[in-house]
Amino acid sequence: MSVWRVAWLIARKDLRIEWSSRVITNQVLPFAGVTMVIFGFALDANTDVLELVAPGLVWLATMFSLLLLVQRTFAVEADDGALDAMRVAGVDARAIFFGKAIGLASQLLVLEVLLLFAAVVLYGETIQLDGAVLLVTTMISATCGLAAVGTLYGGLAAGNKGRETLLPLLTLPAVAPVLIGATRAVESALGTGVAELSDGWQWVSLLTVFAIAFGVGGALAFGPLIDE
Amino acid sequence: MTTLDPTTTADTEVSPSRSTGTNATRVIGIATVGAMAWLLLFALVLSPADVNQGESVRLMYLHLPTIWVAYLSFIVTAVASAFYLFTKNHSLGWDRLAGASAELGVAFVGLTLVVGALWGRLTWGVFWQWDPRLTTTALLFVTYIGYLAVRRLGGSHQQRAKRSAVIGLLAVLLIPLVHWSVVIWRSLHQEATILDVDGDPDIDGTMLTTVFIGMIAFTLLYVWLVMHRTRTMAMEDLLEDRGLDIALAERRAEGGAR
Numbered sequence: 211m212s213v214w215r216v217a218w219l220i221a222r223k224d225l226r227i228e229w230s231s232r233v234i235t236n237q238v239l240p241f242a243g244v245t246m247v248i249f250g251f252a253l254d255a256n257t258d259v260l261e262l263v264a265p266g267l268v269w270l271a272t273m274f275s276l277l278l279l280v281q282r283t284f285a286v287e288a289d290d291g292a293l294d295a296m297r298v299a300g301v302d303a304r305a306i307f308f309g310k311a312i313g314l315a316s317q318l319l320v321l322e323v324l325l326l327f328a329a330v331v332l333y334g335e336t337i338q339l340d341g342a343v344l345l346v347t348t349m350i351s352a353t354c355g356l357a358a359v360g361t362l363y364g365g366l367a368a369g370n371k372g373r374e375t376l377l378p379l380l381t382l383p384a385v386a387p388v389l390i391g392a393t394r395a396v397e398s399a400l401g402t403g404v405a406e407l408s409d410g411w412q413w414v415s416l417l418t419v420f421a422i423a424f425g426v427g428g429a430l431a432f433g434p435l436i437d438e
Numbered sequence: 439m440t441t442l443d444p445t446t447t448a449d450t451e452v453s454p455s456r457s458t459g460t461n462a463t464r465v466i467g468i469a470t471v472g473a474m475a476w477l478l479l480f481a482l483v484l485s486p487a488d489v490n491q492g493e494s495v496r497l498m499y500l501h502l503p504t505i506w507v508a509y510l511s512f513i514v515t516a517v518a519s520a521f522y523l524f525t526k527n528h529s530l531g532w533d534r535l536a537g538a539s540a541e542l543g544v545a546f547v548g549l550t551l552v553v554g555a556l557w558g559r560l561t562w563g564v565f566w567q568w569d570p571r572l573t574t575t576a577l578l579f580v581t582y583i584g585y586l587a588v589r590r591l592g593g594s595h596q597q598r599a600k601r602s603a604v605i606g607l608l609a610v611l612l613i614p615l616v617h618w619s620v621v622i623w624r625s626l627h628q629e630a631t632i633l634d635v636d637g638d639p640d641i642d643g644t645m646l647t648t649v650f651i652g653m654i655a656f657t658l659l660y661v662w663l664v665m666h667r668t669r670t671m672a673m674e675d676l677l678e679d680r681g682l683d684i685a686l687a688e689r690r691a692e693g694g695a696r
Contacts, residue, residue, distance in 0.1 A: 362608075366588070366601065376587055380605075383580040384612055387619035394623065412622060420615055427611050431604045434523075 213305045220296075220309025225316060227286055234317060238278050242321060245271040246328045260333040265396035267333075268325045269389050272356070275321055276314075276385075277378055280360040283314055284368035293368065293436060303433030307361055311428070315357035322349050341399035344410045348399065351414055352392035354421035359384045362428040365436045384424075391416045458669035466662045473655035480648040488645075494560040495645070497553055503652035505550040505575070507660045511543030512582065512609070514664075519606035522599055530675065531668075533599035536606055537589050538667035540582050542660060547579045570620045577616050581609050595675050 228234050249267045253259050260267075287293040287310075296306060329335040337345070363380040367373040391413040398410030459467075481499035488495035518536035522528060554572070555565040566572065589602045 366605075373591065376584070376591070379580075379587055380584045383577050383584065383616075384608075386577055387615045390619045390623045416615075416619055416622065420619075423611055423615060427608060431608060434600050434604050437600075 213302050213308065216301060216305035217308035217312060220306060221312035221316070224283060224286070224310065224313030228282075228313075228317065233282055234279070234321075238275055238282070238317075239321065239324060241278060242271050242275045242325055243328060245274055246325065246332055250332060257334050261335060262402055264329040264333040264335045265400060265402060266389075266393040268322070268329050268396065269352070269392050271325050272318065272322055273382065273385060273389060276318065276356055276360050277381060279314060279317055279321075280364035280377060280381070281367075281374060283310055283317075283361075284364045288368045293365075297436070303436065304429040306436075307365070307429050307432035310365070311354075311357040311361040311425070314360055315353050318353045318356060319349065322353065335400060335402070338399075338401060341401065341407055341410075344407065344414070345396060345399040347414050348392055348395040348410065348417065351417035351421055352388050352395075355388045355417055355424055356385055358421060358424035358428045359388075362424065362432060362435070365432055368436070387420055388417060391420070458666045458673070463662060463665050466658060466665070470655065470658040470662050473651065473658050477648070477651045477655045480644070480651050485644045485648045491561050494557060497557040497560075498645075499648050499652045501550060501553045501557060502649050503656035504546045504553065506653050507656045508543045508546035508550055508578075510657065510660065511539045511546060511664075512578070514539040515543065515582075515585075515606050516610045519603035522603045523607070528596065528599065530595055530599055531672075533595075533603065534668045534671040534675070535664070536603065537586075538664050538671055540585055540589075540606070541667060542663055544579065544582045544586060546656075546660075547575060547582070551575065551579065568624065570617065570624045573620045573624075574613070574617045577620075578613060581612060581616075585609060595678075 246267065249271070250260060253263070284293075287296075293306070297303070326335075326337070330337065359381060363377055363384070366380070367377040395410040395413035395417070398407050398413070401407070477499065481496055485496070485499075487493050515536045518532045518539065522530075522532035522536065525532070558567065559565050585602065585605050588605045589598060591598065591601065593601075
């Protein structure tokens, strides 16, 4: 079986597990929602400020939730030694990496759409039609980068006690370019910042390069990192 | 048997020694002290005060050499990580060099950030500016703190070496991306800055010499520290290996006694 075929099977398995366990809908999504509400408290529910900083808050909430999702997606593998079993069964590490990353990216996309919706409802954000293409492209490219970084460091932190605390320390500095790029691009798309719509596209190129770099780098590095 | 008897286990990699000093480190150590004295003389006595910044310009003689050494350390970490991964015998020596160098790099970046904040307060009026170089440096600092945390995850020495070498090389992938993102971020959202951070004012000849002396002095300090730290790490590894052997021997002896 080709790497991509195996990756697809792993992604489908992950999504099925998440669909039946409901951990995402019962825990991660409410967490993300609460984050959006408490950002409102922190900024004193000042609608002018909230509208201005909403893109950043959406991505910040996404990144916090990413940490939970990554822990969740590897807890599933570590519980019964499933990750080791896959390696022993001769499954290519690259396939595991891409499979987990695709599964993670799908969940992240759903989460981002809901967070954006929350920004519209809670922060009074308006989504313009002419920025829609930029918005969707940004979300897809940023999500690919986040999923690649999350999977890579999640694999390293998986399964061993005391390693969970390592995940935020490794992940957050690594996804800083995504936070900067995605926030500015969404600002351009929504027209909240001073940036023009055309400014957003150079951020999309950064996000795309980031996603490719960590997609390729992660696929190469994942095997050595999870081999114990 | 509880003593650390060197004859109990055969270890060919590291010979037990009571100190990490050798003739080479002693010579470098003395040279470092000499160079530091030379730096102090130039930085505090011979170099003039700046026309605009006054005496606070002397912080530059600490600031520039420390960041130079920090960059040097991270380059050494990356190169040593690559040598560990891509050479056939996967020598732990490369791994220890990478680790020792990263530790020093983190320490020197920390020092640079502290000195820079103090200098910034004196010259710009603020401790921090969201300037691309500063922001990248701060993220570099956190990234390598993460690298050091990965080194302490446990497992065998070879596991530690492989994991940290991979993380060390990923940092090389990350840093340009961080820098690129921060540069466009700041260029798009340029705020009115009173002082041009990147502006290179005409540096006085003595000042330039002093910076140069600082770089030599701090590079020597780095070499001296990295040699000692690499050897300390080798000793730690040796102690861990022997500790396990000794514990095994004790358990066996207990088993035999029953």
